[in-house]
Amino acid sequence: MSQPGLRERKKQRTRLALVDAALGLFAAQGYEATTVDQIAAAADVSPRTFFRYFATKEDVALSLPVDGHEVMLRELAARPAGEAPFTALGHAMRAVVAELREGEPTDVARFLRARELIEVTPALFAGNVRRMMENERRLIAEVARREGVSPDDHLPHFVVALFTTVARVGLEHCTARSADDLGALTERLEQMLALAERSLRPGWDRPSRQAPSRGPAGQFIEGSSGQVAT
Amino acid sequence: MSQPGLRERKKQRTRLALVDAALGLFAAQGYEATTVDQIAAAADVSPRTFFRYFATKEDVALSLPVDGHEVMLRELAARPAGEAPFTALGHAMRAVVAELREGEPTDVARFLRARELIEVTPALFAGNVRRMMENERRLIAEVARREGVSPDDHLPHFVVALFTTVARVGLEHCTARSADDLGALTERLEQMLALAERSLRPGWDRPSRQAPSRGPAGQFIEGSSGQVAT
DNA sequence: TGTCATGTGTCAGTCCCTGCCATAAATTAC
DNA sequence: GTAATTTATGGCAGGGACTGACACATGACA
Numbered sequence: 015m016s017q018p019g020l021r022e023r024k025k026q027r028t029r030l031a032l033v034d035a036a037l038g039l040f041a042a043q044g045y046e047a048t049t050v051d052q053i054a055a056a057a058d059v060s061p062r063t064f065f066r067y068f069a070t071k072e073d074v075a076l077s078l079p080v081d082g083h084e085v086m087l088r089e090l091a092a093r094p095a096g097e098a099p100f101t102a103l104g105h106a107m108r109a110v111v112a113e114l115r116e117g118e119p120t121d122v123a124r125f126l127r128a129r130e131l132i133e134v135t136p137a138l139f140a141g142n143v144r145r146m147m148e149n150e151r152r153l154i155a156e157v158a159r160r161e162g163v164s165p166d167d168h169l170p171h172f173v174v175a176l177f178t179t180v181a182r183v184g185l186e187h188c189t190a191r192s193a194d195d196l197g198a199l200t201e202r203l204e205q206m207l208a209l210a211e212r213s214l215r216p217g218w219d220r221p222s223r224q225a226p227s228r229g230p231a232g233q234f235i236e237g238s239s240g241q242v243a244t
Numbered sequence: 245m246s247q248p249g250l251r252e253r254k255k256q257r258t259r260l261a262l263v264d265a266a267l268g269l270f271a272a273q274g275y276e277a278t279t280v281d282q283i284a285a286a287a288d289v290s291p292r293t294f295f296r297y298f299a300t301k302e303d304v305a306l307s308l309p310v311d312g313h314e315v316m317l318r319e320l321a322a323r324p325a326g327e328a329p330f331t332a333l334g335h336a337m338r339a340v341v342a343e344l345r346e347g348e349p350t351d352v353a354r355f356l357r358a359r360e361l362i363e364v365t366p367a368l369f370a371g372n373v374r375r376m377m378e379n380e381r382r383l384i385a386e387v388a389r390r391e392g393v394s395p396d397d398h399l400p401h402f403v404v405a406l407f408t409t410v411a412r413v414g415l416e417h418c419t420a421r422s423a424d425d426l427g428a429l430t431e432r433l434e435q436m437l438a439l440a441e442r443s444l445r446p447g448w449d450r451p452s453r454q455a456p457s458r459g460p461a462g463q464f465i466e467g468s469s470g471q472v473a474t
Numbered sequence: 475t476g477t478c479a480t481g482t483g484t485c486a487g488t489c490c491c492t493g494c495c496a497t498a499a500a501t502t503a504c
Numbered sequence: 505g506t507a508a509t510t511t512a513t514g515g516c517a518g519g520g521a522c523t524g525a526c527a528c529a530t531g532a533c534a
Contacts, residue, residue, distance in 0.1 A: 019531075019532070020530095020531060020532090021480075021481080021530085021531050021532075024481085024530095024531085025481080028481095049519090049520065049521085050520085050521070050522090051520085059482080059483090060482065060483050060484075061483095061521095061522095062482075062483065062484075062485095062522095062523090063481080063482055063483075065521090065522065065523080066481075066482080069522090070521080070522080071520095071521070071522095136374070136378075139374070139377075140370055140371065140373065140374035140377075141370065143370065143373050143374065143377065144366070144369070144370035144373065147369075147370075147373065148366075168413075168417065168435070168436070168439060169439075171413050171416070171417070172410075172413060172436070172439055172440075172443070175409045175410075175412070175413045176406065176409060178409075179405045179406060179408075179409040180402075180405075182405070183398075183401050183402060183405045186401070187398065187401070205398070206398070206402070209398060209399075209402055210402075212445075212448075213402070213444055213445055213448035213449075214443055214444055214445065214448075215442075215443055215444065215445055218442075218443035218444075219443075249500075249501075250499095250500065250501090251499085251500055251501075251511075251512080254499095254500090254512085255512080258512095279488090279489065279490085280489085280490070280491085281489085289513080289514090290513070290514045290515075291491095291514095292492090292513075292514060292515075292516095293512080293513055293514075295490090295491065295492075296512075296513080299491090300490080300491080301489095301490070301491090
């Protein structure tokens with residue numbers, strides 16, 4: 015049951031204590047109004063120790079979403095090889111939400127509190143976007159690998175950037191209405207995903223073997239062959 | 245010739261001096277390795293004065309792109325009313341580049357130096373994205389106004405977010421290859437814009453008068469009427 | 475039990491950024 | 505042209521984020 019030693023469990027506990035203390039203080043008095051000294055005091059550790067767990071004050075608030083990014087990447091790698099990139103990204107994201115939902119309800123609550131806070135605090139919002147974009151590079155690499163194209167190719171960049179944008183807008187909208195449960199969150203996400211799917215041409219996210227050199231004519235050719243029976 | 249008084253001109257000069265000093269030092273020794281004291285000394289002002297011109301160290305590096313955002317919004321508002329949102333955004337961006345190109349060559353050089361720096365420095369990159377997303381809200385409001393829909397509507401959010409994503413990816417790609425002149429920059433931008441246009445269904449960025457309630461069937465109906473002759 | 479590795483606390487210090495007050499300069503009024 | 509008013513600047517003190525160095529304490533392991 016307890017593979018890790020006492021030492022490791024203790025570390026996990028103080029880490030969680032710091033996150034909870036921080037989230038509580040941030041919610042109570044705002045992000046920039048609370049000092050790391052306060053967080054450390056609330057978690058019963060020295061301020062110096064705080065920085066041994068989190069590099070910056072931002073990190074303690076963003077650690078949960080960042081964990082989500084890791085899961086996202088892992089799930090993407092687990093998608094079947096034949097799946098179209100955008101579809102695979104969508105399913106990977108659904109898997110992330112599903113994994114969270116299957117965890118402890120206290121974890122879900124913590125996650126939603128963090129999301130709410132990030133959405134409300136500009137500094138945290140920016141920090142989150144930054145990490146999302148660092149993750150973007152890894153997602154691009156994975157998509158490029160799946161599609162067998164160069165990581166420098168435009169298409170994976172475009173596909174991944176578009177996907178993260180859709181996800182971001184979905185999350186934003188979600189908090190605007192209600193962030194009390196994961197249900198509303200997933201619903202919004204599905205809505206945005208559907209909107210994207212509706213707006214894009216079939217086969218847009220795969221390299222067209224017969225690249226149309228240019229011109230408005232010839233567009234109807236794309237996606238007409240090979241994609242039907244995946 | 246000189247409408248503003250001596251006072252105002254002096255302010256503009258020290259502001260520019262600060263930007264140039266900062267850009268020079270950042271390029272020479274890196275962003276986080278240079279202190280605002282150094283920048284202030286290089287511009288012959290006190291550190292305290294620096295913060296009277298720029299709220300943060302970030303701001304001095306991001307001031308030029310932020311000015312661009314202002315121009316972008318202005319140009320968007322000047323686009324003809326009938327134009328489709330995504331098209332209007334594209335033309336507005338072209339106008340921004342054009343305005344820059346018509347200015348002094350020294351301004352262009354400064355701008356490109358700032359862009360290069362932002363691309364290379366994660367902290368600045370994140371800060372820039374943050375401002376872009378603050379600007380997004382204003383762009384959304386303008387697009388919503390143009391289309392006569394609520395600012396809370398999904399579509400303007402989606403359209404603007406997608407556009408800024410395309411622009412961002414275009415700029416990223418640009419610096420990856422060459423950022424020495426505006427030509428390469430605009431070319432990349434056009435490339436990405438074209439890719440987006442190719443990937444999206446005609447009429448995707450306008451509210452469909454006959455909203456399909458739901459269901460996978462019925463998708464083929466969209467865009468089949470009215471949009472051909474824009 | 476004793477040795478080793480590792481997490482923690484204390485301290486000093488740097489840098490970013492801010493409020494406050496005095497001074498110097500430019501603008502305006504007379 | 506001088507006086508009064510506005511406004512930019514500099515200096516100073518201080519708070520908060522973060523870091524390196526050292527000493528101490530606590531789990532891990534033989």
